[in-house]
Amino acid sequence: MHIIARIIALGLAGGFIVAAANAQERQITFSPKNHMLDNNDNFSADGRFLCYDTRETIGPGIENSQSVEMVEIASGEETVLYAPETTIIGTKAAPGIGAVTFAPHEYSVAFIHGPPVDEVDTRGYYGKPNRNGGKVIADGFGALIWLDHRDVATDRDTRPGSHRGGTHRHEYCLDGSRIGFTYDDFLLPDYDRTIGFMESHPDAPADATHYFALLVAVPKMGESKPGEIEKAYGDSWVGREGTMRAFIGKVRNDDGRAFTESLFVVDVPKDVDIATADSGSASRYPKPPKGVGIRRLTHTHAEGIVRGTPDGDRIAYYAKDTDSTLQVFVISSDGSDKDADERKRPVQATKFANGAGPGLRWHPSGNSIACIADNRVAITCVKQGPRFGETKYLTPPDDAERSQLVWAPDGDKFAFNKPVPTKDESGKHVRTYDGKEFSQIFVIDFPDADKDGIADR
Numbered sequence: 363m364h365i366i367a368r369i370i371a372l373g374l375a376g377g378f379i380v381a382a383a384n385a386q387e388r389q390i391t392f393s394p395k396n397h398m399l400d401n402n403d404n405f406s407a408d409g410r411f412l413c414y415d416t417r418e419t420i421g422p423g424i425e426n427s428q429s430v431e432m433v434e435i436a437s438g439e440e441t442v443l444y445a446p447e448t449t450i451i452g453t454k455a456a457p458g459i460g461a462v463t464f465a466p467h468e469y470s471v472a473f474i475h476g477p478p479v480d481e482v483d484t485r486g487y488y489g490k491p492n493r494n495g496g497k498v499i500a501d502g503f504g505a506l507i508w509l510d511h512r513d514v515a516t517d518r519d520t521r522p523g524s525h526r527g528g529t530h531r532h533e534y535c536l537d538g539s540r541i542g543f544t545y546d547d548f549l550l551p552d553y554d555r556t557i558g559f560m561e562s563h564p565d566a567p568a569d570a571t572h573y574f575a576l577l578v579a580v581p582k583m584g585e586s587k588p589g590e591i592e593k594a595y596g597d598s599w600v601g602r603e604g605t606m607r608a609f610i611g612k613v614r615n616d617d618g619r620a621f622t623e624s625l626f627v628v629d630v631p632k633d634v635d636i637a638t639a640d641s642g643s644a645s646r647y648p649k650p651p652k653g654v655g656i657r658r659l660t661h662t663h664a665e666g667i668v669r670g671t672p673d674g675d676r677i678a679y680y681a682k683d684t685d686s687t688l689q690v691f692v693i694s695s696d697g698s699d700k701d702a703d704e705r706k707r708p709v710q711a712t713k714f715a716n717g718a719g720p721g722l723r724w725h726p727s728g729n730s731i732a733c734i735a736d737n738r739v740a741i742t743c744v745k746q747g748p749r750f751g752e753t754k755y756l757t758p759p760d761d762a763e764r765s766q767l768v769w770a771p772d773g774d775k776f777a778f779n780k781p782v783p784t785k786d787e788s789g790k791h792v793r794t795y796d797g798k799e800f801s802q803i804f805v806i807d808f809p810d811a812d813k814d815g816i817a818d819r
Contacts, residue, residue, distance in 0.1 A: 387757055387780075387806040390438050394784050394792045395419045396801045397433070399766035399777060401667065401721060402463035403533065409770040410435060411500070412777050412803060413443070413471045415460030420795050421451045425458035425488035430473050432500055435775075435805060443471060444498045444506060448479040450487070458488030459496070465534055466771075469500040472509060472532040472541065491527035491548035495541070495560070497571070509541065510560055510574050511567035514548050516644040523566050523573035524641055525648075526550075529558070533597075535604030536672060540630070541572065542607050544595055549644050554593040556580045557609050557628070558650075561636050575639035576648045577607060577628045578656065586614045591626070591656070596667045600695050601674025605630050608668045608677045608695070611658070625664040625679050627695060629655045660699045660708060666720065670695060671728040678722055678731050678744075683710065687717035690731060692744050711744050711751055721767030721778070725808075727815030732776065737764050739776055739806060741817045754817045756806055765801075769808075773815060777805045 390412075391397045397414045404412050411434055417427035429445040443462075450456045458476030465472065475496035476488035486492055495509035509532070513524035520526050527548040532541050545558045556578045563573035578594040586592040590613065597609035611626040634653040642648035659677070665688070666680035676692050683689045690712040693699075697706030711731060712718050719734035729745040739756040743749040756776070757764065766779045781799035786792045794800060809818045 387804045389782065389802055389804050390435055391433050391440065391803045392438070392784065393440060394786045394800060396794065397431075397779070397803045398427075398460070398801060399768055399779055399803065400461045401766045401768065402461060402531065403466075404463065404768045404777060405770045406432075406464045406469065406500075407466050407771055409772055409774065411464075412768075413462045413464055413500070414803065415462050415473065417460050418794055418796075418798075419800070421455060422453070422796075423455075423458070424460035424474060425455035425476060426451055427458065427460040430459055430462045430471060430498070432471070433803065441500075441502045442504070443500055443502065444473075444496070444504045446478065450479055450482065454487040456482050456487050458493065461531055463532060463534070464500075465497075465538060466536050467538045470497055471500055472497045472534070474530055474532075475506070475508075489528070490530065490546040490555075491551065493528035493530065495529045495532045495543065495572075508570045509572045511570040513567070513641075516549065519643045519646075520549075520641040520648070521567055522637065522639075522641050523563065523570070523575075525558075525574045526642065529560075529574075533599060535599045536602040537604070540599075540604030542577075542597060542599055542604070544597065545576065547647070549642075550582075550647050552582045553580055553647055554583050554612070556594045557597045557607065559604065559607065559630065559636075563636060565637055573636050574641070575636045576650045577630065577654060578609070578611070579647060579649050582647075588614050588616045588618055590614055592621070594626070596665065598667060598669050600627065600670025600677055602672060603632060605632060606670065606674060606695060608659075608670055608679075610664055610666070610668065610679075613658075622661070623663055623665055624658060625660040625668060625677065625693070627657045627659060627677070629657065657698075659693055659697060662699065664691075666722060669722050669724055669731075671724050672726050673728055676728065676744075678711070678724065680718060680722070681708070681710075683713070687714065689713065690718050690722060690733060690742065692731070712740075712742050712753060713751065714740070714753075720765065723767060723769040725769065725773045725815040726771065727773065729815035730817065732767060732769055734764055734767055734778070737762055739764060739767060739778065741808070743816045745816060749816065756809070756817075764804075773808060773810070775805050775807050777803055780804050
C-alpha cells in the first residue's frame with residue numbers, strides 16, 4: 363500500500379554551556395543502505411516523513427545514488443519515491459540522483475537529477491555542470507517531473523528560462539513560490555559557482571515547470587575587480603516569501619590579490635519579472651532579472667551554509683572567534699558589521715571549545731539555533747535576554763559521527779544521520795561498497811515543554 367494513502371533583536375554575546383539535557387535518540391531506518399539527509403528540508407510539512415537519498419551505498423558520491431526515498435517516522439516504513447530504470451555505476455556514473463528536499467505545501471520532493479543513461483552518449487556522465495532539478499509526487503509511483511530545462515546549444519542564444527549547466531541543493535521558500543539553488547555553468551566553465559532561483563511560469567521551457575534565472579552574475583575567475591563577487595554559494599532563503607536569499611560571497615580585496623569570503627543578501631522583490639533575466643549564450647554569461655539587488659553584511663570571513671529565520675529578521679552563519687575556532691554568529695538581515703546601530707551588527711552566539719560543526723538550523727520561533735558540535739546535537743538560545751548564548755547538548759558525549767542535522771517544521775524534533783552496524787535479512791552484518799557502516803536516520807525530541815522555542819532547563 364502506498365504510504366501517502368495513509369496519510370533578532372540581539373542581546374549581548376553569550377556562549378555558555380549548561381547541564382546537558384540528553385534525550386533519547388531513536389533509530390528509525392534499518393535497511394542495508396545509506397539514508398542520507400544531506401542537510402536539506404528533509405521533513406515533510408506535517409513532520410510525519412523524512413526524505414533522503416542512498417548515495418555511497420554501492421559507489422562513490424551522489425552520482426551512484428540509486429534512489430530517492432522517504433520514511434514514515436512513526437512506523438519506520440520506507441517508500442522508494444523515484445529510482446531510474448537504468449543506471450551506470452562507478453567513477454563515471456549516471457544519472458546520479460540525490461540531495462532531496464520536501465516541498466512546503468504538498469507531498470512532493472525535489473532533488474538533483476543527472477543525465478539519463480540514454481543521453482550519456484551526447485550529454486556525458488554526471489557532473490556538477492550536468493544536472494537538473496527533478497520532482498516527484500511522494501506517492502511511491504515515481505513519475506518524474508522536470509523543474510528546470512538544460513540547454514547547451516552553442517549555435518544560438520540559450521533558450522529563455524533555461525540554464526546551461528547544473529542546478530544543485532534545491533530549496534523551496536516557505537510559501538513555495540520560489541526555489542533557490544547553487545549553479546555551475548557548462549558552456550562557460552571559466553566562471554565559478556553562483557546561485558539562482560526559479561519560479562513556476564507560463565513561459566517556462568516546454569518540458570519544465572519552472573523558469574530559471576541567476577541571482578548573482580559572477581565575473582570570469584581571476585578577472586574580478588576589488589569588491590566584486592567571484593563565487594557565490596552556501597545560500598538559503600531568509601523569510602517566508604523568497605524575497606531574500608543569503609549567501610557566502612568570495613570577494614576580491616582592495617589589494618587586488620587576496621580574497622575574503624563574506625556574508626551577503628540578494629533582495630528579490632515579489633514583483634521581480636523573472637523573464638527579464640538574460641539566459642546568455644556560448645560566449646555570454648547569464649544575467650539576473652531586473653530589480654534584483656545585492657547587499658554585503660560582513661567584511662570579515664564567513665562560511666558554511668547560512669540560515670535565515672522564518673520571519674526574515676535575522677541570519678545565522680559561521681565565522682571565526684578571536685581564538686580562531688569556528689562559531690555561530692547572528693546578524694540582523696538588514697544589518698551590517700559597519701552599521702551605525704550596534705543592534706544590527708553581528709553577535710557571537712556560540713562558544714564551543716572545539717568550535718561549531720555543521721548543520722546550522724533555526725527553531726521556527728527564531729529563539730534558538732542548532733548545530734552539531736563535538737558530534738553532538740547542540741541547541742543555543744539566541745533570544746535577547748539573560749539566556750542568550752546558553753547552550754545545551756541533547757546527545758551524549760560519545761564516538762558517534764552525527765551529521766546532516768535537520769529540524770522539524772514545528773520545532774518538536776530533530777533528525778540526523780549516524781553510521782551504525784546494520785544487518786541484512788539473513789542477519790549478516792553488511793557494509794557499504796567501501797567497507798563503512800551504513801548511515802541510518804535517527805530522531806530526537808526537542809525538550810521544550812513550555813513551547814517557547816528554548817530548550818528546557
